[in-house]
Each structure stands twice: as C-alpha cells, then as structure tokens.
Amino acid sequence: MRIATVDQLLDALDTLFADGSDWTRREQVDPWIRIFSQEHHPLNTDLPDANLVSWFRQGLLPPGEARMALDLGCGLGRNTRWFARQGYQATGIDLSAYAIDQAKTRANEGGVTFLEGDVLRERISGGPFDVVYDSGCFHHLPPHRRISYLRTLETVLKPGGLFGICTFAWGQMGSEDDDLTLLRQGHLEGGIAYTMDDLRQVFSTLEFIEGGALQVKEEQTGEVFQMPFLHAALFRRGQAEE
Ligand SMILES: C[S@@+](CC[C@H](N)C(=O)[O-])C[C@H]1O[C@@H](n2cnc3c(N)ncnc32)[C@H](O)[C@@H]1O
Numbered sequence: 001m002r003i004a005t006v007d008q009l010l011d012a013l014d015t016l017f018a019d020g021s022d023w024t025r026r027e028q029v030d031p032w033i034r035i036f037s038q039e040h041h042p043l044n045t046d047l048p049d050a051n052l053v054s055w056f057r058q059g060l061l062p063p064g065e066a067r068m069a070l071d072l073g074c075g076l077g078r079n080t081r082w083f084a085r086q087g088y089q090a091t092g093i094d095l096s097a098y099a100i101d102q103a104k105t106r107a108n109e110g111g112v113t114f115l116e117g118d119v120l121r122e123r124i125s126g127g128p129f130d131v132v133y134d135s136g137c138f139h140h141l142p143p144h145r146r147i148s149y150l151r152t153l154e155t156v157l158k159p160g161g162l163f164g165i166c167t168f169a170w171g172q173m174g175s176e177d178d179d180l181t182l183l184r185q186g187h188l189e190g191g192i193a194y195t196m197d198d199l200r201q202v203f204s205t206l207e208f209i210e211g212g213a214l215q216v217k218e219e220q221t222g223e224v225f226q227m228p229f230l231h232a233a234l235f236r237r238g239q240a241e242e
Helices: 006-014 031-036 050-057 078-085 097-106 143-156 179-185 196-202
Strands: 068-072 089-094 112-116 129-135 157-168 207-213 230-236
Touching (some): 006 143, 031 097, 050 078, 050 157, 068 078, 078 112, 078 129, 097 112, 129 143, 143 157, 143 179, 196 207, 196 230
Parallel strands (some): 068 089, 089 112, 129 157
Antiparallel strands (some): 207 230
C-alpha cells in the first residue's frame, strides 16, 4: 500500500509511536485507568478549571441557556458538569471507557451527556456546539494529530462559537522538543509543552480573546482547579466562513 491520502499519512505516522507513549489512541491497555483510578489524583476531582469560572464571571463565556457545550477529552467529566450547572446542554466525550463510566455515575446534574469516542478519528454527534472546551487532551497529541484535531474543531464548533483550551505551559511541564524530534524519536514524554504563541499559531484561524495562567483573577480560591504548570486560552470562530 502506498500513501495517497492525508488519513493514510496520519495513520502511518501513528505507527512511529509504537512504544505506548501516545495516550490519544485506543490501545489494548487504557493508560488513563491508572490515573483516574487513583483516589487522590488531582484530576479525580469535581472542581472546574479556574479559567472557566473566570471567563464566565468576566462575561467572556455566555450564560448556558439554550446553548450547547462540548468537552473534548472530558475524563471524569468535572468541566462538563460545570457547563451543565451553568445551564448549558453539555456533552463530554472521551476515549477512555473507564473514564466515561465513572463520569456517568458522577453526573447528578440534568443536561449532561457523556459519550465514549475518539475525537481524532470519529465523528462527534450532537453538534455543532456554541462552546468547545479542552482541558488537557490536546497537549497529549503527537504532532501530526493536530491536523485531525483541527479538522474535528472545524466540524464541531459553530461559526461565532468559542473554543477554550488548557495545556501544559512551556517551561513548566511537558516536552520542549520540536515536532520533528518528537516524530523521529517516536516517543512522547507524557505530553507537549506549549507557549501561548504556539497556541495562537496552531489555532490561527480563530480570533484570540485571552490567555494566561490557570488562575482566577478575583479573590477566590479553593473552589476551582488550578495548577501552576497549566495555562489556558480562549478563542472565537469568525461568523463568516473564510
Ligand atoms: C489529562 S486527561 C484530562 C481529563 C479532563 N479533561 C480533566 O481535565 O479532568 C486527558 C483526557 O483526554 C482523553 N483523550 C486522549 N485522547 C483522546 C481522543 N483521541 N479522543 C477522546 N479523548 C481523548 C483521555 O482519555 C483523558 O481522559
């Protein structure tokens, strides 16, 4: 077989990461069970990301009434459920069957749906969405799969919709190797570090609204999830198609 399509190229590049360090595709063993089954793991929480709360308070995220939100790589669903509590019809999707099972058992709110699925390789039902959010999924992608991610975003985000993302911050956590090095070595060191400029470049078809460390700006701590090694950015898709 000779490569003749982008999907064939992406599938071929996936095989470079044969050492199990790519946690963004289905393997025989789900690497996320190890993380989510730890009672005291920081991600095993009900707290929403600090930036979500801050954006909402600042009016950058609209109230949820009659709007739909999608949480890509939702894990145990803490941010999905926060969207539901703000009145959104909220959908969380995740590759890990374990995470989705756990998320479903924790969902006491109305207006929340959890789906098992691969956001890079499968069509996501129920959209397009007014708000698409990703906390901690994108930074685990091998470099070439950003292409798949952007294609997904294109189909799930409404024109005029908002896209929020939280990733490892450059200099704090994640690999700082360039993309070619990562592809050549066929190994991901638990995630990739991004500068704010990297995020603006990758999502350059969207309008940048704001970005910064994962923290609330007002006097408020203890009720939100914040880590010094994470940062977040908010973008808006233009109304008119290019
Ligand atoms: C670091 S965890 C973050 C979980 C959650 N967003 C949170 O912040 O609590 C990354 C999540 O991305 C999910 N993920 C990775 N690749 C994915 C893919 N291709 N499709 C859907 N989910 C994926 C993993 O299963 C995992 O739950």
